[in-house]
């Protein structure tokens with residue numbers, strides 16, 4: 001109800017504030033005339049866009065173009081602004097088309113804030129077109145100036161980004177002035193996203209550590225032009241292109257560089273009157289550079305997308321703005337290397353700003369290296385899998401920091417010895433921004449006191465009450481928009497190494513699909529050898545009946561997922577009715593095949609449980625595009641040469657059935673008897689907790705060696721009943737031990753094949769985790785990242 005009230009309040013504010021008096025609508029502005037803040041230009045012929053003075057603060061206006069219709073719960077979507085960094089006074093400010101042919105925006109008649117710098121002796125007209133382009137033209141139809149040539153943060157369909165233009169994000173959701181992220185063609189002709197912050201700058205997209213061609217970009221075409229067309233295809237002269245997930249005609253779209261550094265295409269969903277994200281450049285919000293400023297860490301947060309925290313020992317610089325990051329809360333003397341020590345942070349990466357790169361290093365060497373540089377703030381200590389040794393990256397700055405379960409190298413932060421002890425086992429401090437951070441208050445000169453005094457006081461009061469709510473509402477809006485759109489986002493950029501195969505190629509590679517290695521999950525899997533001698537698993541999907549564009553859009557999302565505990569996808573094939581996926585081949589096959597082989601000792605089993613959890617956690621939580629697996633079972637967990645698990649078949653529920661977490665949109669139940677959560681049976685909403693449940697079963701199976709589907713009369717029992725028998729059996733055994741997790745109680749549960757070597761503490765943790773995952777109530781089950789934390793904690797206690 002509070003929300004409803006908010007919505008009404010916001011709508012009232014949004015409607016009343018920009019236009020206090022009744023607006024004068026016109027269709028064009030001609031030489032010698034001007035627009036005041038009470039006038040608006042309406043686009044011709046349908047009126048899709050409006051241009052006029054848009055209120056950005058208290059008596060602060062920017063001449064802007066926006067979608068005429070109110071979308072997104074009552075806020076206007078601005079597509080262009082004339083000098084957004086210099087708002088003008090609400091009264092007496094004018095946009096004038098001078099006799100000289102110049103279009104001039106002047107603040108309260110005094111000084112010029114913006115001009116089109118045009119000249120003409122002939123009669124001119126300024127008109128807003130239905131595609132959102134504001135055009136200054138002469139009688140013959142010749143264009144002197146158009147807003148499409150100087151975009152702000154948005155490209156509309158048909159509008160080109162060229163070598164002369166750049167998209168710059170806004171400062172924040174409520175502050176429209178120029179922000180820190182820029183999209184432009186760099187000197188190498190590559191379309192790039194630059195973070196240009198108050199402290200540092202750097203390319204953030206495409207991946208700066210790769211060469212252009214590894215990112216699929218060409219540096220040879222210097223025409224430098226990129227356009228989003230009306231069907232939703234984006235094409236750039238550097239060969240970057242994508243289509244939106246809703247590719248097709250008749251949908252209003254816009255490409256916007258958002259203040260959080262992500263480039264997104266939004267499509268207007270007429271049914272809900274909301275803008276939905278249909279493509280975005282970065283699936284992982286924390287990987288956008290500069291997002292939390294200096295000396296801070298970005299962490300994935302389930303509801304809000306991301307969360308910033310200061311690195312231990314550092315404190316936030318500006319309570320209002322994370323862009324300024326954090327500053328040290330200590331001083332380190334340079335001449336005394338004994339004064340500093342190191343704090344270990346697991347799964348944290350700070351990108352860039354290396355003093356150097358030192359291969360085959362030891363921890364001691366690396367520490368000494370860092371201590372010898374006065375400016376060294378810490379070092380990344382990374383295991384090099386290819387060479388089998390550690391590399392050392394001492395850092396002069398702690399920037400672009402993020403914490404991710406997918407990143408398995410630690411960082412060692414340099415801190416005063418005196419401080420180190422206080423961080424023992426203490427979780428990272430959370431700092432929240434003050435809620436008033438973005439309250440828009442901008443006072444302009446030339447305010448006249450006068451007859452509207454009471455209106456103003458009323459407005460001030462409303463504002464004071466409303467400002468807080470606005471902020472909170474916007475925050476809410478932002479969150480929900482992210483949340484609800486998350487599942488619909490797609491991505492068609494083809495990731496590195498991820499390629500399209502022809503059917504003939506795959507047919508040849510698999511020798512006419514002769515070597516079948518598995519079945520299920522919507523298709524048959526064959527073994528094959530690619531032309532570059534890599535051994536691959538080729539899966540032919542059998543019920544994919546969606547269009548090619550949709551398939552590609554979904555697929556490229558999956559292709560972008562990259563985690564050591566997820567099976568790697570090398571490519572795909574779409575030809576006619578054929579839909580094939582090409583995966584890396586796992587020599588040890590599935591967990592199901594290995595479980596009773598006697599090859600899985602106790603340590604391997606624990607590692608497998610942990611690895612699966614990491615993979616699923618990444619799927620569920622680290623990509624904005626939450627992917628539910630929906631079919632977690634030992635057959636879908638493959639083991640590599642070191643018996644490290646890799647989850648396979650993920651994302652297939654997306655490929656086979658587009659759409660949400662609503663069970664009725666899945667064509668039939670997905671999943672396998674024995675591993676399915678009760679939600680499937682009781683027709684409850686399907687969330688990531690279905691995978692948590694299945695994971696619980698798999699862990700019990702790993703522990704006990706007992707399959708949830710063995711036993712009697714499987715045909716008759718409902719699918720959700722079977723796992724319960726296994727759960728009940730485990731609970732009974734634990735119960736019999738009267739809660740004391742004794743060696744004997746656990747010993748009765750653990751698979752006899754490993755009962756000689758298991759360790760009680762770990763076994764106990766596994767049982768606990770599994771039973772939690774198997775709660776009937778989905779909300780009582782932990783998230784996968786919690787599971788990872790629990791299992792990791794146990795591990796670090798041991799070593």
Ligand SMILES: *[C@@H]1O[C@H](CO)[C@@H](O)[C@H](O)[C@H]1NC(C)=O
Nearest residue numbers: 046047048129130131132252
């Ligand atoms: C403007 O709106 C009309 C009616 O809503 C629509 O048919 C038309 O395609 C729109 N024009 C553009 C250029 O988006």
Ligand SMILES: *[C@@H]1O[C@H](CO)[C@@H](O)[C@H](O)[C@H]1NC(C)=O
Nearest residue numbers: 221222223225235236237238
């Ligand atoms: C360069 O890009 C433009 C626009 O995408 C395209 O029309 C042109 O053919 C390209 N030139 C070359 C040499 O590839």
Ligand SMILES: *[C@@H]1O[C@H](CO)[C@@H](O)[C@H](O)[C@H]1NC(C)=O
Nearest residue numbers: 333334335336337338339340
């Ligand atoms: C640091 O401590 C070591 C051993 O305690 C000592 O030998 C060395 O002189 C100290 N260095 C400085 C700069 O104080």
Ligand SMILES: *[C@@H]1O[C@H](CO)[C@@H](O)[C@H](O)[C@H]1NC(C)=O
Nearest residue numbers: 332333334335336337338339
């Ligand atoms: C380091 O320098 C400061 C001032 O320059 C001095 O007071 C201090 O004694 C020095 N410490 C060592 C260990 O040399």
Ligand SMILES: *[C@@H]1O[C@H](CO)[C@@H](O)[C@H](O)[C@H]1NC(C)=O
Nearest residue numbers: 359360361362387388389390
């Ligand atoms: C790494 O360093 C160690 C000790 O310095 C050396 O024995 C080893 O051969 C090195 N490894 C490689 C791959 O260079």
Ligand SMILES: *[C@@H]1O[C@H](CO)[C@@H](O)[C@H](O)[C@H]1NC(C)=O
Nearest residue numbers: 057171175177439440441442
């Ligand atoms: C918007 O951000 C700019 C740059 O940080 C700042 O100067 C300006 O005061 C802000 N405007 C408002 C209305 O908060």
Ligand SMILES: *[C@@H]1O[C@H](CO)[C@@H](O)[C@H](O)[C@H]1NC(C)=O
Nearest residue numbers: 507508509510511512513514
């Ligand atoms: C594959 O099948 C085709 C006929 O369908 C046959 O001509 C070809 O020799 C076969 N190739 C192999 C490697 O078996």
Ligand SMILES: *[C@@H]1O[C@H](CO)[C@@H](O)[C@H](O)[C@H]1NC(C)=O
Nearest residue numbers: 660661662663664665684685
């Ligand atoms: C699920 O989808 C159906 C039809 O598509 C719809 O009627 C129902 O309200 C949806 N349920 C939820 C929980 O979203």
